[in-house]
Amino acid sequence: MKPFAYQVPGDAVAAVRSVADRPDASFLAGGTNLVDHLRLGLIEPGLLVDVTSLTSDEITDHEGGLRIGAAVRNSDLAADRRVRERFPVLAESLLAxxxxxxxxxxxxxxxxxxxxRCVYFQDVSTPCNKREPGSGCSAIGGSTRNHAILGASEHCIATQPSDMGVALAALDAAVQVLGPGGERTIPFTELHRLPGETPERDTVLEHGELITAIDVPDLPIARRSRYRKVRDRASYAFALVSVAAALDVADGVVRDARIALGGVAHVPWRARRAEEALRGAPVSEQSYREAAEAELADARPQDGIDGGNGFKIPLVTGTLVATLRELAGEEA
Amino acid sequence: MDSELTLQVDGATHHLMIDTRTSLLDALRQRMGITSPKKGCDHGQCGACTVLVDGRRVLGCLALAVAYDGAEITTADGLAPGDAGGHPVHQAFLDNDAFQCGYCTPGQVCSAVGVLDEIGRGWPSAVTEDVAAGPRLDDAAAMDAEIAERMSGNLCRCGAYKGIRAAVSQAARAGGAVR
Structure with missing residues (x-):
């Protein structure tokens, strides 16, 4: 590990300036991913700017919804009574x-x-376009079990691993960002980007931009919402696929739905085609299957030395159907 | 690059100059000689390095020591004794033969203390049927599933999980978290 300086500036504005001024500077918050990356040699920052004490660690009522300070720990967010009652999908995603x-x-x-968590990204001895642009993608034709079936490119087939992000994508959340040029708000579904030709960029954030809060809007449908995660072991593993869903049914008809998928793409995948297919459809297993089919129409499974990831198509379908069935049952 | 640091560990105050790259785990073991937190994977996957920071369980290996200036740290070594002379969680591990080689045990014990606190606060887990209602403390089967899920961040290569689950369950009953 290369030596780095460590700094706790006086406030968030100073922290943003510190990072923006130095191309080799990074923000440090909980450190659970960043410290591992230091140890693996994936990143070699010259300066770490600790922002844990510089953004809010409170969850406040905001325009009918909630404003979650960037420093709120995942455990505190999952334990918050307002989150558990009004946005159970968010609490469940964190706990998963x-x-x-x-x-x-x-x-x-x-x-x-x-x-x-693409193994090739995390192994500095293998080519990876995300880690070293232009070096190639070792995952394509390699072990693809954990890789994307939607929105991938010939340069990168990695998946975004956050569970919380899948729930936030379904909930129409918004990200509050502070940058060298001031503040801006980004819809959560536009925070992450597809890999295209520049997979080294996970998000639309510019260097020096800091997330200060995430807003979850008032969304009555979210009171009936679930997060269902399928993984290789029952706990403490990343998703093969996951579904965040909220459903509003009345008189045997789906009135509205919010759905996002995890483990399938370089972004938390908001399933707008599935939502569209469900609106006005009868509450039935067939409707749910058709919604999954609509969403997966453009899915492109990867071949791989481990048998590939074609299994994700029936797995997403089954997981989505089961989640919707459960939500509709709760309503009845 | 060095940085100055003060830590309260198991009731004692430590001042040290530390290389910014040092993990909290290495600071405890290498610089302060406190060896109950163990280094297993050093990547946040095994839980052997679990300690309590200001009462909450965290992984020492993924914590940069410099970021914890002023924190109060409790290791398995420093858990306050109960009436019988040992901490109830330590005693429960002894009573239930909840280990074989013992390497993961200090991390398991710290994690168990954190789990009991979290259950006591009514925090839900991934196996809680209704996250709004919280964990069901009156149902033995549900409670066993809660304990297994909540302890899943602590691996035991000897496979002493049966005893570990029984130990945490005993400590939960003794502490009044579970009937």
Whole structure:
């Protein structure tokens, strides 16, 4: 590990300036992903700017919804009574991720910025376009079990690993950002980007931009919402696929739905085609299947030395159907 | 690059100059000679380095020591004794033979203390049926599932999980978290 300076500036504005001024500077929050990356040699910052004490660690009522300070720990967010009652999908997504120890460390601002767990990205001895642009993608034709089926490119097939991000994508959340040029708000579904030709960029954030809060809007449908995660072991593992969903049904008809998928793309995948297919459809297994089919129409599974990831198509379908069935049952 | 640091560990105050790259785990073990937190994977995957920071369980290996200036740290070594002379969680591990080689045990014990606190606060987990209602403390089967889920960040290569679950369950009953 290369030596680095460590700094706790007086406030968030000074922290942004410190990072913006130095191309080799990084923000440090919970550190659960960043410290591992230092140790693996993935990153070699010359300066770490600790922002844990510089953004809010409170959850406040905001325009009918909630404003979650960037420093709120994942465990505190999952335990918050307002989140559990009004946005159960968000609490469940947090609890489905990592371990109790990690949730006590990881923050609201840091969680969506955690990087892919693609094994090739994390292994500095293998080519990876995300880690070293232009070096090639070792995952394509390699082990693709954990990789994308939607929105991938010939340069990168990595997936975004955050569970919380999948719920936030479904909930129409917004990200408050402070940068060298001032503040801006980014819809959560536009925070992450597809890999295209520049997979080294996970998000639309510019160097020096800091997430200060995440807003979850008032969304009555979210009171009936679930997060369902499928993984290789029952706990403490990343998603093969996951579904965040909220459903509003009345008189046997779906009135509205919010759906996002995890483990399938370089972004938390908002499933707008599935939502569209469900609106006005009868509450039935067939409707749910058709919604999954609509969303996965453009899915492109990867071949791989481990058998590829074609299994994700039936797995997403089954997981989505099961989640919707459960939500509709709760309503009845 | 060095940085100055003060830590309260198991009731004692430590002042030290430390390389900014040092993890909290290495600071405890290498610089302060406090060796109950163990280094297993050093990547946040095994839980052997679990300690309590200001009462909450965290992983020492993924914490940069410099970021914890002023923190109060409790290791398995420093858990306050109960009436019988040992901390109830330590005693429960002894009573239930909750280990074989013992390497993961200090991390398991710290994690268990954190789990009991979290259950006591009514925090839900991934196996809680209704996150709004919180964990069901009156149902033995539900409670066993809660404990297994909440302890999943602590691996035991000997596979002493049966005893560990029984130990945490005993400590939960003794502490009044569970009936």
């Amino acid at each position: 991720g990592a371990s109790g120890q990690l949730r006590n460390m990881a923050t609201t601002g840091g969680n969506p910025l955690q990087r892919t």
